[in-house]
Amino acid sequence: MTPDGHTSTQARDESTADGAPLLALDSVSCEYKLDGGGRFRAVDGVSLQLGRSEVLGLVGESGCGKSTLAKLICGLEKPAGGSITFAGSPVRSLGLKKRAKSLLGIQMVFQNPYASLNPRRRIRDQLEDALALDPSGSWSVESLLEAVDLPKDSAQRYSHSFSGGQRQRIAIARALAAGPKVLVGDEPIASLDAFLQARIARMMRDLAIDSGASMIFISHDLSVVRDIADRVAVMEAGRIVEVAPTAEIWNDPRHPYTKKLLAAIPKVDGKGMIPG
Amino acid sequence: MSMISIRDLNLSVTTGKETSHILRDVSFDLDAGRITGVAGASGSGKTQTGLAIMGLSPAGAQLSGSIDFDGVELVGMPAKAHNRLRGAQLSMVFQDPASAFHPMLTVGDQITDHLRHHQKVSKKQALAKAVDILGRTRVPHPDEAVRKYPHQFSGGQLQRIAFASAIICDPKVLIADEPTTALDVTVQAGILRLLRELCDDLDLAVLLVTHDFGVLSSVADSIVVMKNGVVVETGDRETVITAPKHEYTRSLIESLPGAEVAS
Numbered sequence: 001m002t003p004d005g006h007t008s009t010q011a012r013d014e015s016t017a018d019g020a021p022l023l024a025l026d027s028v029s030c031e032y033k034l035d036g037g038g039r040f041r042a043v044d045g046v047s048l049q050l051g052r053s054e055v056l057g058l059v060g061e062s063g064c065g066k067s068t069l070a071k072l073i074c075g076l077e078k079p080a081g082g083s084i085t086f087a088g089s090p091v092r093s094l095g096l097k098k099r100a101k102s103l104l105g106i107q108m109v110f111q112n113p114y115a116s117l118n119p120r121r122r123i124r125d126q127l128e129d130a131l132a133l134d135p136s137g138s139w140s141v142e143s144l145l146e147a148v149d150l151p152k153d154s155a156q157r158y159s160h161s162f163s164g165g166q167r168q169r170i171a172i173a174r175a176l177a178a179g180p181k182v183l184v185g186d187e188p189i190a191s192l193d194a195f196l197q198a199r200i201a202r203m204m205r206d207l208a209i210d211s212g213a214s215m216i217f218i219s220h221d222l223s224v225v226r227d228i229a230d231r232v233a234v235m236e237a238g239r240i241v242e243v244a245p246t247a248e249i250w251n252d253p254r255h256p257y258t259k260k261l262l263a264a265i266p267k268v269d270g271k272g273m274i275p276g
Numbered sequence: 277m278s279m280i281s282i283r284d285l286n287l288s289v290t291t292g293k294e295t296s297h298i299l300r301d302v303s304f305d306l307d308a309g310r311i312t313g314v315a316g317a318s319g320s321g322k323t324q325t326g327l328a329i330m331g332l333s334p335a336g337a338q339l340s341g342s343i344d345f346d347g348v349e350l351v352g353m354p355a356k357a358h359n360r361l362r363g364a365q366l367s368m369v370f371q372d373p374a375s376a377f378h379p380m381l382t383v384g385d386q387i388t389d390h391l392r393h394h395q396k397v398s399k400k401q402a403l404a405k406a407v408d409i410l411g412r413t414r415v416p417h418p419d420e421a422v423r424k425y426p427h428q429f430s431g432g433q434l435q436r437i438a439f440a441s442a443i444i445c446d447p448k449v450l451i452a453d454e455p456t457t458a459l460d461v462t463v464q465a466g467i468l469r470l471l472r473e474l475c476d477d478l479d480l481a482v483l484l485v486t487h488d489f490g491v492l493s494s495v496a497d498s499i500v501v502m503k504n505g506v507v508v509e510t511g512d513r514e515t516v517i518t519a520p521k522h523e524y525t526r527s528l529i530e531s532l533p534g535a536e537v538a539s
Contacts, residue, residue, distance in 0.1 A: 266465070
């Protein structure tokens with residue numbers, strides 16, 4: 001949380017394999033004002049790159065700045081320093097004005113589907129709003145509902161008649177309808193029950209990749225991230241401490257914090273050992 | 277003899293003309309000083325089994341079979357009698373510590389409420405006991421913690437406070453329903469260690485409801501696997517995890533990263 005010397009332990013992401021990355025973050029920082037003066041540096045000099053058709057998992061404990069980073073990428077939060085570039089144009093923070101067309105390619109799926117859908121509008125209307133953003137897209141309300149495995153009559157219903165898992169699938173459909181190039185999921189599975197989590201996460205990955213988008217998937221659940229991510233970025237106290245391909249993070253973690261996170265996952269060996 | 281022995285427990289709920297069977301012929305035991313883990317997908321009835329012991333089955337539920345608690349039959353027990361046991365001898369810890377507490381009452385008030393109701397102690401004695409119990413569940417600075425409000429604690433600390441609240445009346449049975457699911461993986465280990473300690477030191481019969489075989493592998497002594505309201509497999513920890521007999525158990529364990537099942 002100290003602003004000084006933030007280059008010492010910061011892992012830099014230098015995977016520029018295929019030309020310019022789709023989304024690039026260059027030493028992005030974000031600060032919140034604290035009550036009674038002072039500032040809290042939630043994101044501290046983060047550099048990350050997202051390639052085309054890539055799924056990047058972002059993991060870390062609660063309070064490490066994962067969600068703030070997601071908000072920065074979508075322009076919902078103003079960076080205190082650094083720059084974010086999406087497909088060649090800088091990401092500006094979202095104000096009261098209409099959003100620039102070039103930035104509509106970034107779409108977000110929020111953590112809580114109970115709060116992110118409008119309870120007073122039919123599902124059809126909410127999906128059509130998003131479809132209007134991408135008139136050249138191939139999606140229709142029906143094909144979206146089919147893609148996320150919901151019955152056809154869902155379009156006429158309101159969000160209260162769906163379960164949490166179904167609502168999150170509607171939120172995913174709505175994000176896809178806008179024809180995103182980058183889909184940002186901020187703990188999209190955290191509010192779902194355990195056996196649904198893996199299923200929805202895989203569904204998000206498949207839908208994003210099939211529609212030619214990349215995805216940033218934020219979660220504190222490492223086992224799900226392992227399942228769907230191509231690369232994993234590990235975040236601790238506002239900094240990215242390690243970025244590597246998923247298998248490498250799992251089999252050969254370099255940073256002590258990554259090791260600590262992995263060691264804390266209980267092993268399913270029946271030995272009765274509590275990790276740590 | 278077992279502290280709790282559940283035999284042929286059936287639970288069904290009738291809404292309108294439809295009757296749904298939530299539990300079918302569930303039988304297993306909870307022993308003092310042992311952690312019995314119940315695993316299963318959502319809707320398998322694992323939480324409802326715990327709630328049935330607590331006498332918190334949903335309104336309109338029909339319960340049949342037997343839950344024997346140290347010689348006392350809990351099925352069909354009048355609500356008033358159950359109220360005397362709940363919170364005193366039977367206690368429970370829930371999944372989400374943030375919503376398990378009232379946001380506008382101090383921690384001290386909330387964890388002594390049931391103590392004062394059940395044991396008729398003075399407010400001062402109750403608070404002293406609260407400080408003592410919070411120390412036991414390793415909440416930092418217990419004497420200050422009793423005067424604080426829930427929002428002033430992290431999730432892991434709140435779950436420790438929830439455990440303190442559960443054991444303050446010296447219960448015999450503790451039901452922990454997904455106690456670590458809402459917590460970070462690094463905090464989870466501490467809570468599991470606490471659960472193990474409390475079980476051993478206080479000779480509690482613990483029912484640990486979870487979907488996470490990693491958690492069961494760490495602390496459970498025996499494991500009950502449920503599917504659609506039916507118990508499909510029961511056995512001790514190592515046998516169930518390394519050599520599952522039932523196909524469903526095997527599929528649950530094999531779907532986990534890093535699991536090794538002997539074939």
